[in-house]
Amino acid sequence: MALTIYGIAFSRAFRSLWAANELGLDYTHVPTHFMKESKQPDYLAVNPNGRVPAMVDGDVVLFESMAINLYLARTYGAPLRIDDPVDEARAVQWSFWGITELESTLLRAMFTSLGLFGEEADPAKANETLNKGAGRALTVLDRHLDGRDWLVGGNFSVADLNVAGVLNLALSGRLDLSPWPNVKGWLDRCYGRPGAMKTLEMARSASR
Template identity: 40%
Template sequence: MLTIYGVYRSRASRNYWMARELGIAFKSVPVIQARRVADPLAADAPINTKSPAFLAVNPMGLIPAIDDDGVVLTESLANNLYLARKYGGPLAPADIREEGLMGNWTMWAATEVEPHAVQIVLTYDYGNEETDEGKATIARCAKALGKVFARMETHLDGRDYLVGDRFTVADLNLAEVFRYTMSQKQLFARYPRVAAWLARCHDRSAFKAMMDVRLAEAE
């Protein structure tokens, strides 16, 4: 059975959404970020990213991680590429060409989108969005993301999805990264195809089910 390590309020949401899309059974181990625990090594502390039991799974101390019948993987986007490849179906690549494209879009999201998007999210998470430094960070990252949005807007001309004219793991992976940019409404207003694509991804029942659990978790 697939085991997913990580609370839903983390990048583990990507793997929980994927498992629901594939319709596969999974076990959830709610490893929480150590920064959210007063004393992560206390005897009564919840399992967290500094817990020895979790470090035995991922020595880097980061969530998520998955264990799929003994195959242990620790990178959220790569986890999904693996799950798609193993379990097949419409989310998976139909041939080597699609596999290359899905991998390319996923790596692009990790290198060109997420670094800027995460800085924006963290600025809001720490309540710094109204400070001078916070405003400068958001402005700088939003400017960098303009190029990203423009590329997506062009690619989505005449397409509903990224690869193969259907929802695939590439869309899921990118949608989870683009979700971090949702505070930047001016970007979505400038690039309506990107906005429509993300809305289509978020309208899926598996995404909604994942988000219901995520929103029910303690902040």
């Protein structure tokens, strides 16, 4: 089956490109930009939302980065798949959690920190936004990671990739994660993986 992932790496498509790289898959990357290109009819036929990422794998067409990654993990296996159904549900739990509890605050804080989209760069204000909007969730994550290397079971899995993928916004925005040392250590483990480093390089070249 031919796998295609749409979306420039400097976007939420980063998460699904990271999953494909982590799995060592042979795939076609179509670097659709999230502004004009994602609103063209040929792309809207793949993802009618006009957002990236999207994925086509044979006759399977998906949008939503978390769903794409859960599909890739289940379909292609190690090192992302979780075989135990309860642990797999925990991966779904953490994926929803990352999107609902963290993402919007991280985005806002990143824009403020870097001065994007008309905002004045203000790292102190960005860290205030982070603490106010996501401090409680980050403390939950920090406590969960106390004495654990990975979110679910004993190994790196799609659960780690999905939540760390959302937290890439904090790394890109150079936000201060020092109040949550277990989160920092776990992010270092996640982003030290070759699949993550390859995808970060793709994101860097896309943003140049």
